Amino acid sequence: MGAPKQKWTADEEAALKAGVIKHGAGKWRTILKDPEYSSVLYLRSNVDLKDKWRNMSVMANGWSSREKSKFAVKRMHHVSKREESPLPADNDVKSDEDAVDIKAHEVPLMPIPAPIRSTIR
Amino acid sequence: MGAPKQKWTADEEAALKAGVIKHGAGKWRTILKDPEYSSVLYLRSNVDLKDKWRNMSVMANGWSSREKSKFAVKRMHHVSKREESPLPADNDVKSDEDAVDIKAHEVPLMPIPAPIRSTIR
DNA sequence: CCCTAGGGATAGGGTTCG
DNA sequence: TCGAACCCTATCCCTAGG
Numbered sequence: 001m002g003a004p005k006q007k008w009t010a011d012e013e014a015a016l017k018a019g020v021i022k023h024g025a026g027k028w029r030t031i032l033k034d035p036e037y038s039s040v041l042y043l044r045s046n047v048d049l050k051d052k053w054r055n056m057s058v059m060a061n062g063w064s065s066r067e068k069s070k071f072a073v074k075r076m077h078h079v080s081k082r083e084e085s086p087l088p089a090d091n092d093v094k095s096d097e098d099a100v101d102i103k104a105h106e107v108p109l110m111p112i113p114a115p116i117r118s119t120i121r
Numbered sequence: 122m123g124a125p126k127q128k129w130t131a132d133e134e135a136a137l138k139a140g141v142i143k144h145g146a147g148k149w150r151t152i153l154k155d156p157e158y159s160s161v162l163y164l165r166s167n168v169d170l171k172d173k174w175r176n177m178s179v180m181a182n183g184w185s186s187r188e189k190s191k192f193a194v195k196r197m198h199h200v201s202k203r204e205e206s207p208l209p210a211d212n213d214v215k216s217d218e219d220a221v222d223i224k225a226h227e228v229p230l231m232p233i234p235a236p237i238r239s240t241i242r
Numbered sequence: 243c244c245c246t247a248g249g250g251a252t253a254g255g256g257t258t259c260g
Numbered sequence: 261t262c263g264a265a266c267c268c269t270a271t272c273c274c275t276a277g278g
Contacts, residue, residue: 005253005271029245048272050246055270126259126265150251169266171252176264 006043008052015040016049016056025053127164129173136161137170137177146174 019031019041028046031037041049140152140162149167152158162170 007270026246046245047247050248051271054248058269128264147252167251171254172265172267175254179263 011040012044013052013056016052019049020053132161133165134173134177137173140170141174149174 015037016031019027019034019037022036023030023034028049031049032041032044032046044052136158137152140148140155140158143157144151144155149170152170153162153165153167165173
């Protein structure tokens, strides 16, 4: 196994971000073929770009973290949810009231030239 | 309180091992859906199988309880920038250094039928 | 056939509990 | 303190649709 998992480097993320700004989100193959970024992203496939962008977008949305202060931690183990319950009655109250601190990204994570996508699939 | 942690039984371990022999390591979902093992492993998730296999593998790898180098694990967050140079001279040539000297087990711990990892990413 | 979007599975690090 | 069991999620895989 040469590369079990290729972690994205900061350079690659920057190149992807720049590529999206230049060509637009969704134009993965175009970004990949741009000689400006191909030198950095040549290890990645168009699908990789898509996946990474999805992940970055999710992170930007809500950090939804679990790193709470030691206070107000009601994260205790519950009863066994093993036992194969057909009903997902698993109501885990996360109740995050944390203030989502914006990372102050100089680049908006979803520029998207023109999302002609009106109909939600 | 109930069962915070479900210890693996010998039956489950045997089923897991058999499943890996039959379907290959990494095919956790496939093993789980195999009716041959689902009767034993139905309490486990595919992630559980993966985790357990990891533990078993670690055990098999030569575990010296001896006083070895305990230099520890000063693992600071060091951004492993295995950055690729503009010259594609580096092709991730990771030779297998694993001298898998499995002798104590009749079952190889990594059979892996066929990693379809052929296409360069 | 190639590409993209999306869902789902896997790998590996981190955390918790005994 | 350490390890087994469990959690989190970035990355990878598979497939439908265009």
